[in-house]
Amino acid sequence: MRPDEHPEIRQLSLFKNIAETSFAYLMRGAYLQTFPPKVDLILEGENCDFLYIVVEGGVELFSSWNGRSTTMSVVRPLSTFILAAAVKDAACLMSARTLKKTRLILLPAVDVRRVLETDVAFSHAVITELAECYRGLVTNTKNIKMRSSFERLAHYLLRRLAESNSECIVTLEIEKRQLASYLGMTPENLSRSIKKLEAHGVKTNGTQFEITDVDDLRKLVKPGHVIGEFKSSAQG
Amino acid sequence: MRPDEHPEIRQLSLFKNIAETSFAYLMRGAYLQTFPPKVDLILEGENCDFLYIVVEGGVELFSSWNGRSTTMSVVRPLSTFILAAAVKDAACLMSARTLKKTRLILLPAVDVRRVLETDVAFSHAVITELAECYRGLVTNTKNIKMRSSFERLAHYLLRRLAESNSECIVTLEIEKRQLASYLGMTPENLSRSIKKLEAHGVKTNGTQFEITDVDDLRKLVKPGHVIGEFKSSAQG
DNA sequence: CGTTCAATTGATCAGCGTCAAACTAGGTGG
DNA sequence: CCACCTAGTTTGACGCTGATCAATTGAACG
Numbered sequence: 001m002r003p004d005e006h007p008e009i010r011q012l013s014l015f016k017n018i019a020e021t022s023f024a025y026l027m028r029g030a031y032l033q034t035f036p037p038k039v040d041l042i043l044e045g046e047n048c049d050f051l052y053i054v055v056e057g058g059v060e061l062f063s064s065w066n067g068r069s070t071t072m073s074v075v076r077p078l079s080t081f082i083l084a085a086a087v088k089d090a091a092c093l094m095s096a097r098t099l100k101k102t103r104l105i106l107l108p109a110v111d112v113r114r115v116l117e118t119d120v121a122f123s124h125a126v127i128t129e130l131a132e133c134y135r136g137l138v139t140n141t142k143n144i145k146m147r148s149s150f151e152r153l154a155h156y157l158l159r160r161l162a163e164s165n166s167e168c169i170v171t172l173e174i175e176k177r178q179l180a181s182y183l184g185m186t187p188e189n190l191s192r193s194i195k196k197l198e199a200h201g202v203k204t205n206g207t208q209f210e211i212t213d214v215d216d217l218r219k220l221v222k223p224g225h226v227i228g229e230f231k232s233s234a235q236g
Numbered sequence: 237m238r239p240d241e242h243p244e245i246r247q248l249s250l251f252k253n254i255a256e257t258s259f260a261y262l263m264r265g266a267y268l269q270t271f272p273p274k275v276d277l278i279l280e281g282e283n284c285d286f287l288y289i290v291v292e293g294g295v296e297l298f299s300s301w302n303g304r305s306t307t308m309s310v311v312r313p314l315s316t317f318i319l320a321a322a323v324k325d326a327a328c329l330m331s332a333r334t335l336k337k338t339r340l341i342l343l344p345a346v347d348v349r350r351v352l353e354t355d356v357a358f359s360h361a362v363i364t365e366l367a368e369c370y371r372g373l374v375t376n377t378k379n380i381k382m383r384s385s386f387e388r389l390a391h392y393l394l395r396r397l398a399e400s401n402s403e404c405i406v407t408l409e410i411e412k413r414q415l416a417s418y419l420g421m422t423p424e425n426l427s428r429s430i431k432k433l434e435a436h437g438v439k440t441n442g443t444q445f446e447i448t449d450v451d452d453l454r455k456l457v458k459p460g461h462v463i464g465e466f467k468s469s470a471q472g
Numbered sequence: 473c474g475t476t477c478a479a480t481t482g483a484t485c486a487g488c489g490t491c492a493a494a495c496t497a498g499g500t501g502g
Numbered sequence: 503c504c505a506c507c508t509a510g511t512t513t514g515a516c517g518c519t520g521a522t523c524a525a526t527t528g529a530a531c532g
Contacts, residue, residue, distance in 0.1 A: 063378045066458050070381040084367040093374045123359040130366040131320040134472050137373045138329045142299045145306040145420050184381050191512055222302050236370050425520055427480055
């Protein structure tokens with residue numbers, strides 16, 4: 001890959017402040033590839049050879065055990081994923097698959113670790129990124145342990161609303177079954193919970209959600225007690 | 237604090253490879269303090285002024301929301317906690333309190349961030365530590381989302397057994413109500429689950445657990461599919 | 473030796489998962 | 503362009519896991 005091929009990734013917080021030579025070194029070994037939907041990228045348990053960057057499309061991080069399976073995170077452009085395993089040169093704890101047609105940059109993990117040794121700015125960026133991933137997961141865990149599935153759904157909508165440009169419209173970019181799994185509930189239960197939302201100022205139409213009474217939702221979610229609730233979700 | 241006051245903390249992975257001057261700088265500003273049981277050290281939402289090291293005793297990391305509360309992690313000697321918030325200079329996402337009489341080292345977070353800028357070895361140690369914390373939490377989340385409460389208990393016992401010296405004895409070092417909260421269940425349910433364990437080769441006597449049939453437990457837990465299951469728990 | 477709080481036990485109930493069936497939408501081939 | 507097929511979604515009925523409530527037992531500590 002040429003270093004100037006995707007100028008926008010130079011602006012990622014991971015690379016923004018690193019030396020030009022470090023960036024060039026990383027790009028020299030990088031692959032830019034486009035994958036069809038539903039392609040397995042990573043199988044949990046396998047060692048981690050690349051750090052991934054989502055340029056376009058979307059990637060689901062999930063885990064399977066004993067016939068069960070759960071969506072851990074959804075990674076959208078421009079974000080990296082599987083950073084923790086890459087820097088530790090360890091087995092991946094999550095599997096990854098594309099949600100739709102997706103363009104990815106693959107940085108060989110050895111190169112990442114190499115640059116880590118020479119470029120202090122990169123080290124600091126990795127520290128910040130890992131800390132954010134960690135804190136995102138902490139918030140996630142608190143959610144699962146302290147809120148009901150219905151409250152988690154309301155919380156999710158408020159989070160997506162805060163991220164969006166709109167005042168009151170949220171559009172799901174993933175299938176409901178995957179959202180259900182991410183929220184730790186069954187598709188059936190999600191379907192019923194969405195119905196229940198209508199009594200709390202949310203009109204739905206397929207993947208469109210119109211929040212007509214934000215305050216009502218906030219009453220369910222009671223955010224603000226916990227700082228960081230509406231920040232990023234984890235994907236390290 | 238004198239740099240040579242607690243030689244064992246020099247051996248912590250966070251400090252093992254850092255420069256002597258960095259370590260001295262950190263120690264110069266450090267406080268060594270002993271706290272009684274059940275003392276609140278950190279209130280979530282407040283900014284993080286220190287990085288903590290547990291020298292003796294134990295600390296519970298927990299979170300509260302809307303009248304509910306949950307134990308997120310238990311930190312034992314010699315470990316650090318609240319590293320992520322300290323390096324990010326951000327609000328803590330978890331509260332902390334001592335479980336019993338506990339000796340702690342408090343490193344001013346500004347000093348930590350200062351050393352981060354000058355000492356590459358320290359940066360790398362922080363990266364490793366954060367990555368481990370993150371991966372511990374990933375495992376935790378997978379546990380909560382994919383295993384039943386009974387399976388989580390069995391898994392917990394096997395984990396503690398792997399950490400202990402004994403072939404078959406596990407001794408709880410926390411109250412059962414806290415274990416229940418950590419595992420995401422009620423004390424009543426934990427009590428009943430412990431009873432159920434007797435049918436799977438576990439004899440109990442108060443806080444003592446004797447695992448007489450490890451294979452039976454393993455059948456419940458089915459570990460090994462997910463690498464890293466028996467490593468550390470998160471506490472960043 | 474009494475006070476206090478954790479742990480246990482029993483009874484009940486609710487949230488949510490499971491199973492099954494009907495419905496809908498998006499994509500494909502005739 | 504439409505019929506069809508497949509897969510996701512919705513709806514209903516039912517059952518189980520685990521929470522709640524209440525009462526008792528047990529253990530730690532002054």
